[in-house]
Amino acid sequence: MDNRICGIHPVYEALVSRRTPIERIHIARESHSGKLKEILELARERDVPVRKEERSVLDRMAEGTVHQGVIAVASAISYADFEALFKPDKPVVVVLDGVEDPHNLGAVIRTAEACRASGILVPERHSAPLSTTVVKASAGASAYVPVVRVKNLVNGIDALKERGLWVVGIDPAGTQDWTDFDYTGPVALVLGGEHRGLRRLVREHCDALVRLPMLGNIASLNISVAAAVVLYEIVRQRRATPSNSKEAPQE
């Protein structure tokens, strides 16, 4: 696996140089060298998640390379700072609660870029890493859309609320149709993962829950499709509002 950086010195150098974006670091439980402490310190500073693992897990990951109890997984692109989500005037943030399929993550990034959404918010756990597969599935859009990672998604949602965003969950149990919410203000859309949908706690932290009608026999849409339908409803509403009509060509 060419996205694995194995061994104390290579991982330390990768963290210090900041040349390679690091997705996460795996450390053997029983490791206690002084240099490893420095690595942990740097990882904390850089917001890189660290997972303690059995040495056998690291042996499998390293595929024969000497790892000295520490392996970093490189990512194709870097995560952005939380502040990057608030660059536009009326932010649209897409919050993904456990999207693990890189094709889905890439497809959401691609549509978000097309709709000029501000960015994507994901949790550390149960999220597809920012791999080359994500970059490819995004058709290059990942170069333009900030993806922000937070330890705890509920805290992240609360932070969005503090910044004035309305948090709208997309959920089969939604109490209104996707078109009945007014998205003309700053807004965050929250979508659940492929396997479990929105978690209860995340759902409870939404200001509103909207549903996409399922008129046939199947139970749900693909995540990237559901995100796209609501993102383009936002585009439709914002184009229709008088405040936006001012943006028409003025020649």
Add this chain to the structure above:
Amino acid sequence: MDNRICGIHPVYEALVSRRTPIERIHIARESHSGKLKEILELARERDVPVRKEERSVLDRMAEGTVHQGVIAVASAISYADFEALFKPDKPVVVVLDGVEDPHNLGAVIRTAEACRASGILVPERHSAPLSTTVVKASAGASAYVPVVRVKNLVNGIDALKERGLWVVGIDPAGTQDWTDFDYTGPVALVLGGEHRGLRRLVREHCDALVRLPMLGNIASLNISVAAAVVLYEIVRQRRATPSNSKEAPQE
């Protein structure tokens, strides 16, 4: 490849029994046995496309199995008759002009089923076969949505027009926004393939061309995403029209 049926007798039996849906048949150019003529006859009756190939192509496809100059490719599900598209009162047909990625075809089928669209129309050439990958990507929706195959897509579009459908192409060169067309009547949406978009002749046969705004830097949306955005715009419009409000619960 377990979807290949090799040899004169097995292919003949598959066509006669109708137990296995057949995607297409490959025949060696220089084959002239009497039984092969019967196979060609049956294939014509059953609307199964036949491709004449060099014998070396068949050798490669057969992977060592004896093929006697004929190989059938089985599909996971059958194509439907053209008439299946007109079962609902106000049909919504999704026409795919060269969608070759089975994940995209499956995703379109999934969304079409969720929107209760009438079915999918595809051409024989440059279309993903109805493989198990399509079935899986459709999340089971392929059991409910008829997929109709025509030799010539332009003729197919003309046949839709004769049945009273408005044919709307989704194209970056569209003259109106996707929300500006009135989809409350019978309608067909035409989308181009992953690589080349709508072909000129197909585009010229559309009654209208609508565009999805691309507000960022990238040039296009994923096919299944573009289809979904317009399919849900149709749902939105049809829910909003007075004729549909009569369908509200009457208890």
